[in-house]
Amino acid sequence: MVRDICDSGEKGVNAMAEFTVNGAHVAPQKNIKLLRFLRDELHLTSVKDGCSQGACGACTVIIDGAPCKACVPDTDTLEGRTIITVEGLSDWEKEAYTFAYAEAGAVQCGFCIPGMVLCTKALLDQNPDPDETEIRYALRNNYCRCTGYVKIIAAVKLAAQIMREGVIPDAKAKDWRLGSRVQRLDAREKALGTGKYPDDYYMDVTMGCDAQGIIQGVKAVVTSDTGGYMSLGGPVLQRACTHAAGPYAYENFEIEGTAYYTNNPPAGAFRGFGVTQTCFATETLLNSFPLESRAQ
DSSP: OOOOOOOOOSTTTTTTOOEEETTEEEOOSSOOBHHHIIIIISOOTTSOOSOSSSSSOTTEEEETTEEEETTSSBGGGOTTOEEEOGGGSOHHHHHHHHHHHHHTTOOSSOSSHHHHHHHHHHHHHHOSSOOHHHHHHHTTTOOOSSSOSHHHHHHHHHHHHHHHHTOOOOOSOOSOOTTOOOOOTTHHHHHHTOOOOOOOEEEEEEEEEOTTSOEEEEEEEEEEEOTTTTBSHHHHHHHHHHHTTOSOOOSOEEEEEEEEOOSSSOOBSOTTTTHHHHHHHHHHHHHTSOHHHHTO
């Protein structure tokens, strides 16, 4: 089993710590979360910021051989540690894991996949032939909002086979005929964390409150770019509009939502399913209220 050593340690003990990231020696100039250092200072885009609360696993990296959520430890607790992100995998590992996840159909929105890949590597480095129970345990801290994990587990099994045999097999379907089950064209960039995500929700939200800070009403217009094939674009838009009010009690709420087909990459069924987008807008407006009003 892969043990989780993601421990923030004693803060401030080793300020200005020095450690290794993907084989390179680094020395942060200030104490910040490892996630922020990797993304903002080293520009390693495979380390996704999904929650910043140690909950979702999208930012998983490998520290001294074990998976760790990068949003948990502070940089000043990492003295002498060795950290690996997807960018630090060998060329062989990149090819093997990309093929396994693409062939198994495990890549959808792709936001969680780099973290899943590193959990896969950490597991297979210690256990080259894991059973399904061991795979599930290794993935336990990584959330996927697109799938039921069945195909991700299949991807880990295929990756294990590839690593044991040292050979990447041919794809099962290569003819691209109508009805063939083929690998996604964007599977590689999603697995390696290099894919770019379009802005697929545009919102114009107005909120008002009385002198006591009680919300009196909200008006919102939500526009969704659902891509070329509308991957659940309708249901996602419906959830976005339904949950836009947030968990607050008020009667006056008007919202208009429209989803458009475009020539952008398929969108729709992604992390949060629309809820996080409109709730973010609502919470941002609440943060702009005077502090005494928010206390109500």
